[in-house]
Amino acid sequence: MRRSLGIGIIGAGFIGPVHARAARLAGGNLVGVVGSSPGRTRRLATEFGTDPAVASAEDLIAHPQVDVIHICTPNHLHVPLAEAALRAGKHVVCEKPLAVEASGAARLVRLADEAGRVAVVPFVYRFYPTVREAREMARRGDLGAVRLIHGTYLQDWLSDAADYSWRVDAALGGASRAFADIGSHWCDLVEFVTGQRITRLTARLSTALAERRRTAGAAFTTRGGSGPVASVDTEDIAVVLFETDGGAVGTVTVSQVSPGRKNRLWFEVDGSAAAVAFSQEEPERLWVGGRDSSMLLTRGSPANSEASRRFDRLPAGHPQGYLDCFEAFVSDAYRAIAGEEPEGLPRFADGWRSVRITEAVLASARRGDWREVEPCGAP
Numbered sequence: 001m002r003r004s005l006g007i008g009i010i011g012a013g014f015i016g017p018v019h020a021r022a023a024r025l026a027g028g029n030l031v032g033v034v035g036s037s038p039g040r041t042r043r044l045a046t047e048f049g050t051d052p053a054v055a056s057a058e059d060l061i062a063h064p065q066v067d068v069i070h071i072c073t074p075n076h077l078h079v080p081l082a083e084a085a086l087r088a089g090k091h092v093v094c095e096k097p098l099a100v101e102a103s104g105a106a107r108l109v110r111l112a113d114e115a116g117r118v119a120v121v122p123f124v125y126r127f128y129p130t131v132r133e134a135r136e137m138a139r140r141g142d143l144g145a146v147r148l149i150h151g152t153y154l155q156d157w158l159s160d161a162a163d164y165s166w167r168v169d170a171a172l173g174g175a176s177r178a179f180a181d182i183g184s185h186w187c188d189l190v191e192f193v194t195g196q197r198i199t200r201l202t203a204r205l206s207t208a209l210a211e212r213r214r215t216a217g218a219a220f221t222t223r224g225g226s227g228p229v230a231s232v233d234t235e236d237i238a239v240v241l242f243e244t245d246g247g248a249v250g251t252v253t254v255s256q257v258s259p260g261r262k263n264r265l266w267f268e269v270d271g272s273a274a275a276v277a278f279s280q281e282e283p284e285r286l287w288v289g290g291r292d293s294s295m296l297l298t299r300g301s302p303a304n305s306e307a308s309r310r311f312d313r314l315p316a317g318h319p320q321g322y323l324d325c326f327e328a329f330v331s332d333a334y335r336a337i338a339g340e341e342p343e344g345l346p347r348f349a350d351g352w353r354s355v356r357i358t359e360a361v362l363a364s365a366r367r368g369d370w371r372e373v374e375p376c377g378a379p
């Protein structure tokens with residue numbers, strides 16, 4: 001019998017435990033979980049029932065039973081940790097943004113190719129069955145010619161000057177915050193659904209809060225920081241106007257300071273024959289717009305395409321959500337390691353492209369001009 005894949009996770013704040021759960025559900029053997037200090041790592045070994053001898057990221061990467069390293073740390077650590085894991089011959093699941101600079105992302109794509117390892121980025125919103133259905137509609141031509149792609153990704157957890165996270169600090173999160181953190185998901189998703197690439201864009205960034213009180217709190221729960229005041233060098237809001245290689249135009253508004261909006265990733269694709277809209281907070285339904293009548297398409301309906309039904313874990317009417325997407329993503333990553341080629345698996349090349357889009361947004365916002373998004377050829 002083949003042994004199950006050995007899994008190591010680095011970083012255990014919000015998303016690390018989500019990876020751990022998905023890894024176990026996908027049949028992985030969780031060998032170790034590493035936190036930000038040896039003490040924290042010891043406590044994590046007890047919490048997750050993993051190897052107590054693992055004391056650091058280096059130990060975990062060198063561990064003979066570990067086949068796959070999941071990187072769930074702040075952004076500035078993604079490249080060095082992924083590089084170390086690939087050089088040690090491990091497969092890598094690395095959180096987005098893959099890198100804080102496109103050159104680092106390109107290096108990782110090259111390293112993964114040379115090492116012949118599977119290297120993937122959790123653009124997990126691709127794994128909602130309704131997103132796959134929207135993609136099928138675009139592929140089959142149900143939408144006609146795509147004319148307009150628009151939407152938002154809005155959150156409110158950084159609305160107040162007492163809200164803080166390492167994400168705010170460019171040295172840890174990267175020069176772009178709101179766009180790299182969540183706008184990256186939106187762009188990946190609409191490119192995935194439409195099959196079109198964003199080729200040119202013009203962006204405006206706004207830092208609504210020039211100063212914040214530092215706290216050590218975890219993401220999304222930072223309210224009430226009482227630490228020293230720090231000046232902020234990353235954006236709270238990004239507004240982007242773009243063109244695609246398929247002749248469409250589009251806009252996206254990204255914000256982490258929109259009161260009441262928790263995780264409103266919403267997009268609409270308007271074609272010559274029909275439109276389709278998806279909202280991450282209500283992911284069981286797709287709105288399909290027509291000139292004469294419109295409808296709500298339900299996940300799990302027998303009429304849905306095989307491409308979406310592959311991700312149905314439950315019958316219609318039993319809601320699936322974000323954790324199911326994560327499990328589906330990790331399952332597909334492990335299938336790829338086993339030699340299969342799962343459709344729509346986001347690889348390091350997709351992570352690299354995403355960092356390129358972020359760099360175009362930053363460059364455009366600095367000068368107030370239009371920028372080409374450099375295509376990612378050979379790394």
Ligand SMILES: NC(=O)c1ccc[n+]([C@@H]2O[C@H](COP(=O)([O-])OP(=O)(O)OC[C@H]3O[C@@H](n4cnc5c(N)ncnc54)[C@H](O)[C@@H]3O)[C@@H](O)[C@H]2O)c1
Pocket residue numbers: 010011012013014015016034035036037057072073074075077095096097122123124166181218219
């Ligand atoms: N794909 C998604 O949907 C998704 C969702 C949330 C976060 N993320 C990404 O995941 C990463 C982590 O985000 P988060 O929300 O979990 O942040 P978080 O602050 O909740 O957790 C990060 C953890 O990493 C730990 N850490 C810091 N330095 C470390 C080190 N050297 N070694 C080990 N651990 C270290 C911190 O102590 C913290 O517990 C980010 O890159 C973020 O963009 C992706």
